[in-house]
Amino acid sequence: MxxxxxxxxxxxxxxxxxxxxxxxxxxxAIRPAYLGLTEEKPGEFSVLWKTPMLGDARLPVEPEFSGDAKAVTAVTTRTPPGAAVEQWTLRAPALRGQTLRIAGLDGSKTDVLVRIEFADGTKWVQRLTGQETSASIPMRQSGWSVAGVYLKLGVDHILFxxxxxxxxxxxxxxxxxxxxxxxxxxxxxxxxxxxxxxxxxxxxxxxxxxxxxxxxxxxxxxxxxxxxxxxxxxxxxxxxxxxxxxxxxxxxxxxxxxxxxxxxxxxxxxxxxxxxxxxxxxxxxxxxxxxxxxxxxxxxxxxxxxxxxxxxxxxxxxxxxxxxxxxxxxxxxxxxxx
Structure with missing residues (x-):
């Protein structure tokens, strides 16, 4: 050598x-969390919040919105192997333009992949990390921008x-x-x-x-x-x-x-x-x-x-x-x- x-x-x-x-x-060992929102009718979103488990405890992170966004149904929880999955309905009349923050993500070794699909067919995909715990939801997102999120995830996965x-x-x-x-x-x-x-x-x-x-x-x-x-x-x-x-x-x-x-x-x-x-x-x-x-x-x-x-x-x-x-x-x- x-x-x-x-x-x-x-x-x-x-x-x-x-x-x-x-x-x-x-x-x-620690998998990324996933936050998915789908607009079922104007201003009302079904929410899927999947977080990895640390032993018998759920990873202590929670999504927070800067504007009007309130749960209108009870949260249902199930625990498939290695994860906790929560679902509820969120009322957010003006979600675009708000800032999404994942509380508790600071300094964490996990990431959160966020996907929001609006009723008009447009969607927003973003990756939040322990160093970048929040992002503003844009009015539109290009396909190149979405591809860039997954591309950077791949680069980081091999290098780190x-x-x-x-x-x-x-x-x-x-x-x-x-x-x-x-x-x-x-x-x-x-x-x-x-x-x-x-x-x-x-x-x-x-x-x-x-x-x-x-x-x-x-x-x-x-x-x-x-x-x-x-x-x-x-x-x-x-x-x-x-x-x-x-x-x-x-x-x-x-x-x-x-x-x-x-x-x-x-x-x-x-x-x-x-x-x-x-x-x-x-x-x-x-x-x-x-x-x-x-x-x-x-x-x-x-x-x-x-x-x-x-x-x-x-x-x-x-x-x-x-x-x-x-x-x-x-x-x-x-x-x-x-």
Whole structure:
């Protein structure tokens, strides 16, 4: 393994470590919330408010409107696995122009996907986060703006999803040949694009708990392969990394899909959401790979040399985090099954 690449990966892993705490170590444990409003008759909206569960408690976030908006029916609640779903009817004669705020979202690790459909057929889609907890409801929203919401969601999901990032970095540690790297990343992309589409369109699904354990296991699997590559040994993975990337890419695609399917989007939004989200995932993934390769070349030109322990640390970090997540998620899987 070249020292310049090691330096970059070391810095990347240190940055990830700052993002990974006891709760966020489960990279996909907290799903986005979803707020859907549909105007059934002028000024009256049916509301669907779906929030993830933290253990046995609902995530403590609530929607608030700046203007006249009052519930006119009682709130009904049901609790499917991992979520709380509330429904009621809201009277809001002038919803456009109001500011929607999600109380309790400040500093949260979850997002809220908001979708408002008006009786005239127009709709507003927005994503609110712990850093941007409110937004003004516009008079109109362009299709490009809606696509941009899902595209940014895809970019963030790959760049801030620690398990997906570590898997790609693990591949970069194993694959040295640039042509083989292109084949490997392409295979991973094709695989997760297929399962992302299949899962999002509702043709297949994988329960979140075993899926997260399997994704963690895919990272752990790369650890010994990285060590073999250091020792100039060979294995099926080292000879044919694109096959392994394709196989595990199928798993990661289901993981990507959970960011969309867990929100419970209407079927009318799925084609646009799927396309835009997938493009965002690819932009995030290719940005990461391109950054690694460009910095590797820059550091090679500078002829920087680093201690042996610094060269080896990223590989051991990938394997160690994979092992930690595998143990944690299998423990959750066993607890749920009992």
């Amino acid at each position: 070249k020292a310049p690449l090691s330096l970059l990966l070391l810095r990347t892993l240190i940055a990830l470590a700052m993002l990974i705490g006891s709760a966020s170590a489960f990279a996909d 999803g620690a398990d997906h990032v570590l898997f790609v970095l693990g591949l970069l540690l194993i694959v040295k040949n640039r042509w083989m790297l292109l084949k490997t990343i392409t295979a991973f992309t094709l695989a997760h694009s297929v399962t992302l589409a299949i899962a999002t369109l509702g043709y297949a699904s994988v329960p979140d708990v075993p899926l997260n354990a399997a994704i963690a296991l895919s990272i752990l699997f790369l650890g010994p392969e990285i060590v073999r590559s250091w020792r100039r040994q060979t294995s099926f993975t080292i000879r044919h990394p694109w096959v392994v990337a394709f196989a595990f890419g199928l798993l990661h695609g289901f993981g990507f899909a959970s960011a969309l399917t867990s929100a419970g989007l209407p079927h009318s939004d799925l084609p646009l959401a799927l396309l835009s989200f997938n493009v965002g995932v690819e932009i995030g993934q290719l940005s990461l790979v391109t950054l690694v390769l460009l910095l590797e070349r820059s550091f090679r030109i500078l002829e920087i040399r680093w201690p042996r322990w610094a060269e080896m640390l990223p590989g051991y970090a990938v394997g160690s985090l994979g092992a930690l997540w595998t143990i944690q998620r299998i423990a959750i899987l066993l607890a749920v099954s009992h």
